[in-house]
Amino acid sequence: MHKIRILETASFRRTIGAAAILAVALLSMAGFLYRETVGYLTRQIDDALIADARSFANSDPASLPARIQKALADDRRREKAFGIFAIDRTRLAGNMAALPPILPGLDNPQTLTLSLNDGEGSTSEHVRIVSTSLKNGNLLVLGHATESVDEIREIIVRALLLAVFPALAISLIGGVVMSQAMLRRVEAVRRACSSIMQGHFDRRLPVHKRQDEFDKLSVIVNAMLDEIERLVGDVKGAGDAIAHDLRTPLTRLRSRLERSMRAISDDGPVKEAMQKSLGDIDQLLATIAALMRIAEVEQSRRRENFSKVDLGEIVTALAEFYQPIAEERGLDFVVACQPAALVDADGDLLFEALANLVDNAVKFTPAGGRVGLELVAAPTGSIVRVWDTGSGIPAEERGNVLRRFYRLDPSRQTPGTGLGLSLVSAIARLHQFPLSLRDSDSGGLNVELFCQVDGDAEVA
Amino acid sequence: MKVLVVEDDAETAEEIVDEFSAAGFDVVRAASGPDGLAKAQTQVFDVITLDRLLPGLDGLSLLEILRGGGVDTPVLVLSALSSVDERIRGLRAGGDDYLVKPFSPAELRTRVEVLARRSPDPRLTILRLHDLELDLLTRTVRRGSREVDLVPREIKLLEYMLRHANQVVTRAMLFEQVWHYRFDPGTNLVDVHLGRLRRKIDQPGEVPLIHTVRGRGFVLRAQN
Numbered sequence: 001m002h003k004i005r006i007l008e009t010a011s012f013r014r015t016i017g018a019a020a021i022l023a024v025a026l027l028s029m030a031g032f033l034y035r036e037t038v039g040y041l042t043r044q045i046d047d048a049l050i051a052d053a054r055s056f057a058n059s060d061p062a063s064l065p066a067r068i069q070k071a072l073a074d075d076r077r078r079e080k081a082f083g084i085f086a087i088d089r090t091r092l093a094g095n096m097a098a099l100p101p102i103l104p105g106l107d108n109p110q111t112l113t114l115s116l117n118d119g120e121g122s123t124s125e126h127v128r129i130v131s132t133s134l135k136n137g138n139l140l141v142l143g144h145a146t147e148s149v150d151e152i153r154e155i156i157v158r159a160l161l162l163a164v165f166p167a168l169a170i171s172l173i174g175g176v177v178m179s180q181a182m183l184r185r186v187e188a189v190r191r192a193c194s195s196i197m198q199g200h201f202d203r204r205l206p207v208h209k210r211q212d213e214f215d216k217l218s219v220i221v222n223a224m225l226d227e228i229e230r231l232v233g234d235v236k237g238a239g240d241a242i243a244h245d246l247r248t249p250l251t252r253l254r255s256r257l258e259r260s261m262r263a264i265s266d267d268g269p270v271k272e273a274m275q276k277s278l279g280d281i282d283q284l285l286a287t288i289a290a291l292m293r294i295a296e297v298e299q300s301r302r303r304e305n306f307s308k309v310d311l312g313e314i315v316t317a318l319a320e321f322y323q324p325i326a327e328e329r330g331l332d333f334v335v336a337c338q339p340a341a342l343v344d345a346d347g348d349l350l351f352e353a354l355a356n357l358v359d360n361a362v363k364f365t366p367a368g369g370r371v372g373l374e375l376v377a378a379p380t381g382s383i384v385r386v387w388d389t390g391s392g393i394p395a396e397e398r399g400n401v402l403r404r405f406y407r408l409d410p411s412r413q414t415p416g417t418g419l420g421l422s423l424v425s426a427i428a429r430l431h432q433f434p435l436s437l438r439d440s441d442s443g444g445l446n447v448e449l450f451c452q453v454d455g456d457a458e459v460a
Numbered sequence: 461m462k463v464l465v466v467e468d469d470a471e472t473a474e475e476i477v478d479e480f481s482a483a484g485f486d487v488v489r490a491a492s493g494p495d496g497l498a499k500a501q502t503q504v505f506d507v508i509t510l511d512r513l514l515p516g517l518d519g520l521s522l523l524e525i526l527r528g529g530g531v532d533t534p535v536l537v538l539s540a541l542s543s544v545d546e547r548i549r550g551l552r553a554g555g556d557d558y559l560v561k562p563f564s565p566a567e568l569r570t571r572v573e574v575l576a577r578r579s580p581d582p583r584l585t586i587l588r589l590h591d592l593e594l595d596l597l598t599r600t601v602r603r604g605s606r607e608v609d610l611v612p613r614e615i616k617l618l619e620y621m622l623r624h625a626n627q628v629v630t631r632a633m634l635f636e637q638v639w640h641y642r643f644d645p646g647t648n649l650v651d652v653h654l655g656r657l658r659r660k661i662d663q664p665g666e667v668p669l670i671h672t673v674r675g676r677g678f679v680l681r682a683q684n
Contacts, residue, residue: 248562251564252475252562255564255566258564258565259479259482317641320613321613321649321653325649328655348641351641359649
């Protein structure tokens with residue numbers, strides 16, 4: 001299982017979708033707000049203009065220039081525009097430079113750009129205007145600058161920018177954080193699953209107190225795992241129980257046979273048959289002992305006998321123990337030992353596992369061949385390598401040889417229980433030391449046990 | 461030789477008693493912890509074999525009471541519990557040897573024989589048998605006037621055999637005592653080492669010292 005990148009997570013994509021919806025909602029809200037505010041302000045201006053225009057139109061035209069002058073003088077914000085024009089378009093009074101190109105009536109105010117004299121010069125302004133006729137036939141044009149409306153628009157646009165970008169940014173950050181939290185949980189599940197797949201049937205998926213949807217799923221999967229563990233345990237337990245129950249009667253049978261044999265003085269065929277039976281019983285007992293040993297190793301979840309172990313010492317002891325045996329079988333025994341860091345391990349079990357590997361190499365390599373035992377330092381631990389020039393194990397059989405009772409030689413002519421590599425594998429699993437089988441450069445089998453310095457990093 | 465067998469399982473006890481009687485031992489049996497303790501405290505034995513799990517009084521508690529009371533008869537603890545921890549606990553409580561059930565009665569008998577004969581003073585630095593001599597200080601071995609060239613492990617093997625001269629030692633005992641690892645490496649592997657040692661010690665024309673005892677193990681002695 002590979003790690004899922006954040007951009008690929010469902011939660012991140014959902015966050016992006018939510019952010020887009022949020023942006024659209026914010027934009028339409030701002031648009032509505034703008035339209036309503038501008039409309040309201042414009043209506044206010046229009047109402048004031050129309051009221052003023054009516055009031056001017058009903059008063060004496062001769063007094064108008066003076067009123068306009070006063071109104072302009074009072075207009076500190078310079079928002080107002082006035083113009084009285086004669087029929088021939090001549091300006092009679094006011095601050096409008098010229099008669100506007102169109103003259104909207106009182107019922108239809110319009111926005112135009114007009115040139116206004118403010119006493120110091122002329123400026124161009126957006127102005128809302130209305131026009132009406134005076135009693136003397138002249139034209140009155142009243143205007144009000146829309147500057148405040150423009151300001152409102154700017155404020156709303158600015159507010160929109162200030163809201164949308166941070167909101168999008170916050171959504172994105174939130175999305176990343178949420179996705180990471182989600183990824184962490186997925187990662188925890190992934191790690192638990194890979195550990196379970198490695199044979200740690202006692203591992204369970206993490207469940208938090210929150211009881212969210214993840215936890216509910218985990219609870220279901222955990223219940224499933226309980227059932228699987230129980231079934232696997234039943235199968236194993238049946239085998240172990242059979243082995244255990246056979247051991248005592250077989251031991252008794254053996255000692256009875258041995259005692260009876262001692263009573264027979266001559267070396268006749270009866271004694272020979274008894275001797276053979278004794279050999280068969282020993283073979284059975286060896287198989288049972290190996291089965292029980294594997295069960296014992298597999299059940300010892302507590303690493304009670306672990307201590308700092310010097311691999312160099314173990315490899316040297318192994319080399320010393322097997323050197324004469326290899327020589328006896330006409331094999332060249334090659335030992336190479338690099339200084340290695342101490343590892344956390346059960347020294348006796350490790351010796352037993354490695355002894356099994358060397359024993360196999362010595363047993364399955366024909367005379368004249370070579371068997372190697374090497375201790376190689378690696379960055380995160382040490383590798384113990386056992387290689388030989390024997391017939392090796394075909395690639396497709398390598399997974400099988402770690403299974404109980406599996407033997408490459410179907411006729412079972414070679415001595416052994418077919419349990420040696422299962423025991424090695426069980427010991428390797430207990431230590432969480434990866435065990436690998438491959439072709440040796442010299443034609444036979446190459447078995448490597450990678451003794452990690454920190455073996456329990458992944459599975460606590 | 462007088463041996464006390466403290467064992468609650470009737471069939472196992474019978475096996476042990478049969479094996480010991482056949483070997484000519486004088487056997488006394490106790491079927492429970494309190495019974496075993498009473499017998500061990502009131503009679504003198506050469507060796508006691510003690511089951512680890514007993515009704516009435518646990519084997520290790522019994523052993524502690526015995527040792528506390530000054531009884532130093534060699535004790536061999538028998539147990540179905542094979543873990544290293546259990547073994548250490550058994551030896552720490554005052555046991556002299558530890559054998560995991562089920563065991564071969566011959567192995568038990570051999571170990572009892574070895575326990576009954578206290579080995580020579582461990583401070584001895586020169587061990588001798590017939591014309592074989594091992595000097596532990598100089599790590600040299602002589603057979604008469606001939607110097608025997610041994611590798612360190614062979615010296616250890618010979619030292620153990622010399623300390624238990626004239627006693628049968630089993631392959632399992634040799635593997636435990638000389639290599640200090642506790643698992644069954646397969647019988648013929650120890651034989652290979654012993655065969656090499658034998659070829660160096662016993663040369664043609666010399667009195668053979670290392671003998672194989674069929675079905676049991678090996679013995680170092682001057683007569684056949």
